[in-house]
Amino acid sequence: MREKRPATFLGLFDIPLKNARFVILPVPFEATTSCQKGTKNGPDSIIFASRYLELYDEQLNTSPYLTGIKTLPPVMPDKNLDTMSSKISKRSAQYFSKNKIVVGLGGEHTITLGLVDACIKTCGKIKVLCFDAHADLRDTYGGTKFSHACVMRRIRELGCNIISIGIRSISREEKSYLDTSEGIKILWAHQMEGDEWNKSLNNILPSGIYYVSFDVDFFDPSVLPETGTPEPGGFYWYETVNFLKTFIQRKDVRIAGFDVVELSPSKKFTASSFIAAKLVYKIIGFISSRNNPD
Ligand SMILES: [Mn+2]
Numbered sequence: 001m002r003e004k005r006p007a008t009f010l011g012l013f014d015i016p017l018k019n020a021r022f023v024i025l026p027v028p029f030e031a032t033t034s035c036q037k038g039t040k041n042g043p044d045s046i047i048f049a050s051r052y053l054e055l056y057d058e059q060l061n062t063s064p065y066l067t068g069i070k071t072l073p074p075v076m077p078d079k080n081l082d083t084m085s086s087k088i089s090k091r092s093a094q095y096f097s098k099n100k101i102v103v104g105l106g107g108e109h110t111i112t113l114g115l116v117d118a119c120i121k122t123c124g125k126i127k128v129l130c131f132d133a134h135a136d137l138r139d140t141y142g143g144t145k146f147s148h149a150c151v152m153r154r155i156r157e158l159g160c161n162i163i164s165i166g167i168r169s170i171s172r173e174e175k176s177y178l179d180t181s182e183g184i185k186i187l188w189a190h191q192m193e194g195d196e197w198n199k200s201l202n203n204i205l206p207s208g209i210y211y212v213s214f215d216v217d218f219f220d221p222s223v224l225p226e227t228g229t230p231e232p233g234g235f236y237w238y239e240t241v242n243f244l245k246t247f248i249q250r251k252d253v254r255i256a257g258f259d260v261v262e263l264s265p266s267k268k269f270t271a272s273s274f275i276a277a278k279l280v281y282k283i284i285g286f287i288s289s290r291n292n293p294d
Pocket of ligand 1: 132133134215217229262
């Protein structure tokens, strides 16, 4: 039984870094969550649930873990929000620079800033594709520039283009910023009804190197209720996974790293944690099953 195995992603035994194509970086950081607290328990809960997933993927007819997945020690939280970001950046840069695909497990959405910073420093010009219910474009929130509600604005200030999809909650201040800024594109949830968004979105997403940030509140709360700030009108499992498959397997797109953030598990053993864990493994599977190796 795999539950006797280590407390690693999928319960896999440790492998040397050189044999890993993916590194799982848990970041149990929570300082500014607005609504439902508990995102600091996200990484542990995802890892716990992942140990019960099947290693074989019937959609891909492969066992994606065979490409090498190593779970790293967590980045321990720091009280200072600014230094936490540079701590995450320094840790993850060690792996981006070795061409590893870094998989950040949050934690609140703020952790994405450090990960993207490291990704830019080592991969150069990248684009950020963000799945989220919220625009996260505030300049400050709760008295800090490093709130989860500001993360995409801070990332834009790093100089990379952002495409945010599934957005269905934004303030007037953020909308004014959006209307007067370049380099940020939003696809609103109300424009993504029906089956067509999968195709039309792939037509407008440019080629290039991407960092993907997945806030689990992109999903409808009926799919995944346990998140920091839930919003109605979200997305379902298959439309999301099918979009990810088409996008990730495009020959003109490369994924340098990704994160899954904002899971706020009420207890260790929940459907929301399983869904987040399976999402991580699905994305790993889509990246590792591409015809052209990265
Ligand atoms: Mn969000």
